[in-house]
Amino acid sequence: MALSKRKRAQVFRGAQYGLLVLVVLVVALVADWGEIKRAFFNLDIAASMFPGVITIALKNTIVYTALGFGFGLALGLVLALMKLSSVAPYRWIATIYIEFFRGVPALLVFIALSFGVPLAFQLQFDIYSTVMLALGIVGAAYMAETIRAGLQAVPKGQVEAARSLGMSQGRAMISIVIPQAFRIVLPPLTNELILLTKDSSLIYIIGLARDQYELTKFGRETLSRSPSLTPILVVGLCYLIITLPLGYLSRYLERRTGGKKVSSPESTGLGVSA
Amino acid sequence: MTGSTGSTAVEITGLKKSFGDLEVLRDIDLVVQRGEVVCIIGPSGSGKSTMLRCVNLLEEPTGGKIVVEGVELTDPDVDIDAARRRIGMVFQSFNLFSHLRVLDNLTIAQRKVLKRGKAEAEEVALRNLERVGLLDKAHALPGQLSGGQQQRVAIARALSMDPEVMLFDEPTSALDPELVGDVLAVMRQLADEGMTMLVVTHEMQFAREVADKVLFMDGGYVVEQGPAERVIGDPQHERTKTFLARVLNPNHLGTDA
Numbered sequence: 001m002a003l004s005k006r007k008r009a010q011v012f013r014g015a016q017y018g019l020l021v022l023v024v025l026v027v028a029l030v031a032d033w034g035e036i037k038r039a040f041f042n043l044d045i046a047a048s049m050f051p052g053v054i055t056i057a058l059k060n061t062i063v064y065t066a067l068g069f070g071f072g073l074a075l076g077l078v079l080a081l082m083k084l085s086s087v088a089p090y091r092w093i094a095t096i097y098i099e100f101f102r103g104v105p106a107l108l109v110f111i112a113l114s115f116g117v118p119l120a121f122q123l124q125f126d127i128y129s130t131v132m133l134a135l136g137i138v139g140a141a142y143m144a145e146t147i148r149a150g151l152q153a154v155p156k157g158q159v160e161a162a163r164s165l166g167m168s169q170g171r172a173m174i175s176i177v178i179p180q181a182f183r184i185v186l187p188p189l190t191n192e193l194i195l196l197t198k199d200s201s202l203i204y205i206i207g208l209a210r211d212q213y214e215l216t217k218f219g220r221e222t223l224s225r226s227p228s229l230t231p232i233l234v235v236g237l238c239y240l241i242i243t244l245p246l247g248y249l250s251r252y253l254e255r256r257t258g259g260k261k262v263s264s265p266e267s268t269g270l271g272v273s274a
Numbered sequence: 275m276t277g278s279t280g281s282t283a284v285e286i287t288g289l290k291k292s293f294g295d296l297e298v299l300r301d302i303d304l305v306v307q308r309g310e311v312v313c314i315i316g317p318s319g320s321g322k323s324t325m326l327r328c329v330n331l332l333e334e335p336t337g338g339k340i341v342v343e344g345v346e347l348t349d350p351d352v353d354i355d356a357a358r359r360r361i362g363m364v365f366q367s368f369n370l371f372s373h374l375r376v377l378d379n380l381t382i383a384q385r386k387v388l389k390r391g392k393a394e395a396e397e398v399a400l401r402n403l404e405r406v407g408l409l410d411k412a413h414a415l416p417g418q419l420s421g422g423q424q425q426r427v428a429i430a431r432a433l434s435m436d437p438e439v440m441l442f443d444e445p446t447s448a449l450d451p452e453l454v455g456d457v458l459a460v461m462r463q464l465a466d467e468g469m470t471m472l473v474v475t476h477e478m479q480f481a482r483e484v485a486d487k488v489l490f491m492d493g494g495y496v497v498e499q500g501p502a503e504r505v506i507g508d509p510q511h512e513r514t515k516t517f518l519a520r521v522l523n524p525n526h527l528g529t530d531a
């Protein structure tokens with residue numbers, strides 16, 4: 001019996017729904033709800049985490065991320081400008097940097113800064129510097145490529161207009177190209193901020209005082225006292241407090257800029273002579 | 275490099291420009307007196323834009339000499355940013371700074387380049403916006419304006435730097451026909467006020483009425499130049515005749531075989 005194409009699609013979809021219902025039923029019947037509630041939703045444990053999880057952990061996660069993002073943004077901009085430089089060695093250095101730090105785990109950079117540097121140079125960074133440098137160094141490698149694409153997406157005519165008004169190359173860059181490029185790269189940079197928020201947890205490898213705990217460390221520490229998954233769920237939700245709004249912001253900005261594409265090397269605004 | 279050049283605003287001698295192997299300008303000579311309006315006409319690809327862009331070094335000439343208001347731009351040691359301040363440029367595609375409001379488009383270079391104070395820069399800007407009839411658009415973003423309005427803002431932006439020479443590269447080519455008139459009116463007024471202007475255009479009527487001199491370019495050469503009524507009204511060269519026949523009477527393409 002030959003089924004029509006549409007009929008077959010209907011049967012197939014029905015089968016998928018059927019399977020889903022079956023799995024849900026099985027899980028609901030087999031699962032030990034009391035056990036699950038105790039493991040994930042232990043309200044006493046959750047309550048014991050407040051207010052510290054907000055006033056210390058969430059706050060520190062935000063501070064660490066902001067430091068890393070700020071430093072990474074500045075360094076990323078410098079690297080992007082180096083990549084577009086007419087001086088070849090600058091381009092090479094930027095390329096090597098970007099390829100290197102995109103290719104190694106962020107954890108390695110944290111280890112290098114918190115253990116490697118003190119051993120090699122007798123130089124000990126404080127926690128804020130370590131986080132800022134480690135997150136920034138890694139973040140810059142990703143942001144540099146994004147910013148470069150944004151700079152190149154600014155139409156050539158904008159630079160020509162600026163130059164013809166007597167602005168120097170640098171002035172045109174600062175007053176015209178960079179502000180326009182940042183509008184273009186705001187959505188991808190917001191995504192980068194989300195990634196850094198999560199990577200800020202890597203600071204756990206350093207011995208932290210309690211008031212230096214960020215979310216992951218805080219959750220893990222609570223866990224060691226309370227044998228339940230509740231602490232993990234609570235700090236997980238705290239991450240979402242940061243990352244969900246950022247995700248919405250990113251998509252909103254993307255819509256507002258009309259999803260402008262940032263990868264047309266032809267339209268580089270950077271090749272004006274003299 | 276600064277000499278007493280009397281009443282000469284722009285002097286181009288033996289200008290050459292190549293892009294790689296492509297010779298775009300072969301040998302251009304042109305003298306523009308102060309207050310003169312020179313219209314440059316010619317077929318697409320003849321090098322009109324390239325020549326105009328050489329006059330403020332947006333393109334670097336391959337050879338020859340360009341002197342604007344006594345400053346030799348082709349001197350390797352020239353302060354090109356300083357020279358460009360005195361040369362206004364208006365582009366076919368307007369090129370307003372899209373992230374800045376109209377008023378800021380007009381003040382940013384005044385402030386950052388001429389180091390004028392905010393109050394003075396805004397006063398100059400508003401005066402020039404009034405000149406082009408767009409005082410009420412001072413706080414609009416470029417994207418909210420029509421093409422014709424954008425081009426008039428672009429002219430006001432260039433004028434805010436108090437240029438001695440204005441370059442126009444097909445300023446009305448990107449406009450809907452009904453918006454062309456407003457822009458040409460502003461340019462006509464500017465010409466009447468004595469501005470030195472180099473205008474690449476396909477508006478033959480404008481060239482006839484406003485230009486002191488018309489230049490016909492083809493294949494990287496100036497084929498013919500002279501008063502408008504002669505070059506447009508009574509062209510001597512065959513190529514000029516062919517071109518004008520096509521532009522003035524676009525429905526009859528008979529000679530285009």
Ligand SMILES: Nc1ncnc2c1ncn2[C@@H]1O[C@H](COP(=O)(O)OP(=O)(O)OP(=O)(O)O)[C@@H](O)[C@H]1O
Pocket residue numbers: 293296298316317318319320321322323324325
């Ligand atoms: N940056 C560039 N690189 C390579 N070739 C170029 C460049 N700019 C212009 N050309 C070439 O130089 C020639 C002259 O171009 P130009 O823009 O000066 O012509 P035009 O007379 O202004 O033409 P149109 O009326 O179409 O604007 C064309 O063949 C063009 O392709």
Ligand SMILES: [Mg+2]
Pocket residue numbers: 322323324443444
């Ligand atoms: Mg042109």
